[in-house]
Amino acid sequence: MKKYAVCGLSNRALKMFIPPLVEKFAKQSEIVGLLDSDEYRVELCKEKFPVLSQTPSYQPDQFDRMIEETNPDCIIVVSRDNTHIDYILQALEHDVDVITEKPMVTTASDAAKVMEAEKKSKGKVTVAFNYRYSPYHRKIKELVLEGKIGRVTSVDLNWYIDTYHGASYFKRWNRKREFSGGLSVHKSTHHFDLVNWW
Template identity: 70%
Template sequence: MNRIAICGLSNRAMGMYIEPIFTNFSDNNQIVGLLDPDPRRYELAKESFPKLNTVPLFSPDRFQQMVEEIRPNTIIVTSRDNTHIDYILQGLKNDLTVITEKPMVINANDARRVVEAEKNSNGKVIVTFNYRYNPFHRKIKEMILEGKIGRVTSVDLNWYVDTYHGASYFKRWNRNRKHSGGLSIHKSTHHFDLVNWWINQTPEQIFAYGALNYYGKNGELNPSPIDNRYCGSCEEKINCQYYMRWSNRRNNITAKDDHIKVDSIEKSSRNYTNYRPDSCIFDQEIDIEDTYAVTVKYKQGAFLSYSVNFSLPYEGYRLAINGTKGRIETQEFDEPSRVPFPIPEQTIDYYPLFGSKEVIHVVQNEGGHGGGDPLLQEDLFLGVDPVRPFPILAGAEAGAYSIAMGEAVWRSSKENRPFSIEELLREPSHPSH
């Protein structure tokens, strides 16, 4: 029996791990401990899953006591990003399997510490990069491995985050770099890992530009320069286009998604102690960027041209992968219920360098993140699929590269210079404590 402790009772913890463990994987997996600093989250978890009533709660400073008392084999880290490092290192010290949500940590120095700690442990780190499991993404990996486009020479990836999803990051703790590392880490590390996995090359150098164009104190759509407002009590929300796009004047019901699984902003505020996930997207304290343009050079010769924008009319991405023998293209429109116009079916277009175009209709499966979440859960709780022809589950090294790339992006945009990944992952001469 796999004995599991959950570190961080976030919405992600409940929807992605606790619920499926009880529903689909209880024969071989048992939740034996919960850890969170907020007693209200514990109460909410028990209300949602009565089976947790007998599972003990531990505060973050009682991690070692938790390990000794309940003897887990595995911990799942689903807490706020900046706390991941503490639980991962303590888990490895106790030779546990550590399953961590992405991003693994929030800076390259901590990523290096995790890699080193894993080398000295009988435990291991698994980073849950669920984008790898999306059926389109798996098919692209398969095509590259088959040599359909030859040696990969360049990748163009443009990611679009709509006004609902994008604004949600600026209402919550993600808006502070000290908590999230910024969106080049919290969000873009998903995308960097995906490209690294697809092309199987090692990132070497990055140059980037970044800006805060939509949110923060200078946001052009800010109804007024007042600070410290909250959506649930704001008297100006009817004049806020970001709020009203997803609400109505009758009852201000806000749309649902898997980032804030609640019926309303007001209800969400009651789900925490001394924290509100509805802070104003135009507050002065926001210190991260919402727009990036990035160039990456890989050691094996490929280039990546990447951009991401967190305030667009629709959600999705456009991708092109070029190689010595051809080209792969695809475009995704995510969250179709939030797209205000007809959208085409996603396909993969394959263009051989000399020959006819092929349009590939991919076999899909249900589940979150394009069908990726259920397959990831199976690998985590049943063991890696033995018939899969290539590895998907990510470890600490993949997590570290994605983090270093994300840090290089925002540092390059601040210092106006290229950053090498080796420079960021190299052991510092004066390690921070």
């Protein structure tokens, strides 16, 4: 059984990462620790997933304690973007694998720190890009790999967001560069990843 600790009980954590671990993959996985600065989020998580009611919870400054007490095989980082760097580096110091929500980090210098730390660690960092799993995007990948569209020599990608979803970024922490790196980092990493993956 693989043991996970979740750092950041965001909506993404509660809707995309935790449900499969406690439902579909419950025989292969166990969440052994929850970390968030907001006690309400911890309560909400345990209420939504009663199987986690006895799972120990930690504050961000208790990361090392969480690792020592729960001994996870992997941490899942689903906190605010600018905090990813701290959890990733700490996990790598403990030789623990990391699955992090995109973007991995918000600055180029932090990306260099992660790559350097990963070289020195037994832990591996995986960045979750959920756009890859859309049926449309997977079909494009399939067509490219099968050579059905010929040799790709140029890509022009335009992405249009509706006014509801597009405006939502400016109502949350995402609007502040110090938290998200700006939308070119927070949002466009999806698009750069898609083109690179295709």
